[in-house]
Amino acid sequence: MIRSTPQDDNSAFLPGAKSLARKLTRFMPLTDDDLRMLDTLPISEERFPADTDIIGEGMQPRSVFLLQEGMAVRYRCLADGRRQIMTFLLPGDLCNPHMFLLKTMDHSIGTLTPVRIAALSRERLVGVFATHPRVSAALWWTSLQEQAMLHEHIVSLGRRDAKERIAFLLCELLWRYDAMGLAEDGMYSLPLTQTELGDAVGLTPVHVNRVLRDFRTQGLILMKHRMLKVLDVEGLQEVASFSKDYLHFDGASAEVLNYLNRLEA
Amino acid sequence: MIRSTPQDDNSAFLPGAKSLARKLTRFMPLTDDDLRMLDTLPISEERFPADTDIIGEGMQPRSVFLLQEGMAVRYRCLADGRRQIMTFLLPGDLCNPHMFLLKTMDHSIGTLTPVRIAALSRERLVGVFATHPRVSAALWWTSLQEQAMLHEHIVSLGRRDAKERIAFLLCELLWRYDAMGLAEDGMYSLPLTQTELGDAVGLTPVHVNRVLRDFRTQGLILMKHRMLKVLDVEGLQEVASFSKDYLHFDGASAEVLNYLNRLEA
């Protein structure tokens, strides 16, 4: 059965900091103490409707927050209206561990769907870095992962053609959702208009449409009710020469794990 | 007078961690103690010739290092030889504070010129984060700045045309060099072939050539001996709608400075 977003079944509803915990454990196992600490971070919950700015360019960065439910994007607009989406924010994504150091936001964060976020205590977050090296390492890992995604995005826009770009994005989202347990059998929520997709991959909505049609007629994907089903994962990955190595779901190096374990003892 | 890189006058030769200190003080003033600490970080110095990989994709990340002199790039190659440069590394750039968490590099770092780097002690660096909140904040700031540059790079490749992209890059480099005291009167070292420039802005060398010619005939720039002189900074910035806000050279927010000062006392 297919549902439209926001999902109101509990598969996407992760109270406390569970979505963050889920994400961090993709990098390394966390102790019960680590998990308890994570659960003390959220201090309030906020909801935003779809197509709203959570925070806009030029504003002063407010609290660090965690996306719990829904989909959001980092984006920037040029003076003449051209728009570019830099990042997709999915449940479990932190935003932004140390942004508060800056005077003003250099980009906006906006919702694509209704969204639920948890504001995190800045003090306790700083405390985590001091007292929980394992969580701290996992948080750093998330920022490395984000950096790697930005790198790949640059490669896509700079050197990949339209089909490769779109296939690549769809693959990235598939594996990110999968890592959070939010993709089932190649299917996940994709609540984007073709204009928004174009704003992410640097193409016009018209061209996005044509590429998606080709993918559909080739039996690679199926789109319905703002859900995407990847029918042929291998095939789609091949179009984009996609390899999920850059997402670093393979965990921390043994050396780092040993080091952190020694600190524990 | 014009010199080719690497510069062997001492304007670009900053022993110890001076280049890092110079960069960090663009964000906030550092105490003598902070500076002394920074100077204890380098444990060895290495040199690489031009067009060499400092570390390649797939390798295990080694030590954290600081670029002291010369120019390097982060880049990725696709299977068929297409190449995309993600980042330019200039003197004072740190590379990469927490990359060692990962099992393998997802991109390469290569030199464009002969380069001098300082390997930093991982332990002391971790120590800095624990004991020197002010340096720690400044280091975080550098990673935010890098993230902002990646964002702008994505905007360029996704939504700016050829002239805008190239003008934007030249402006960014101008202000980055300027911040390090390595640009004088709009002139700085640009030891790139047009192919390499194209690999950064996602264009072919032929098209890069044509755009540069236009800029030259418009009296915007002048290139000679691998140096670039921006004759009309305003004009070049206008072509790209460039604003240097995103580089965040305006320092930390008063709130953060207060907070750090209170920690000090």
Next chain:
DNA sequence: CGCCACGTTGAATTCAGTCAAAGAGCGTGG
């Protein structure tokens, strides 16, 4: 001096953009 990589220019090609119009889906309100 001569090599070789890099820069420069022109002509033909192509991928993606633009413009325009028609169709589908969905919520609202009569």
Next chain:
DNA sequence: CCACGCTCTTTGACTGAATTCAACGTGGCG
């Protein structure tokens, strides 16, 4: 329940920015 209006999707024809291919300059270095 259907009609309306809105936004998003889809398709076709034409345009255009950037690529490709190919040739010729040029400047630095052994």
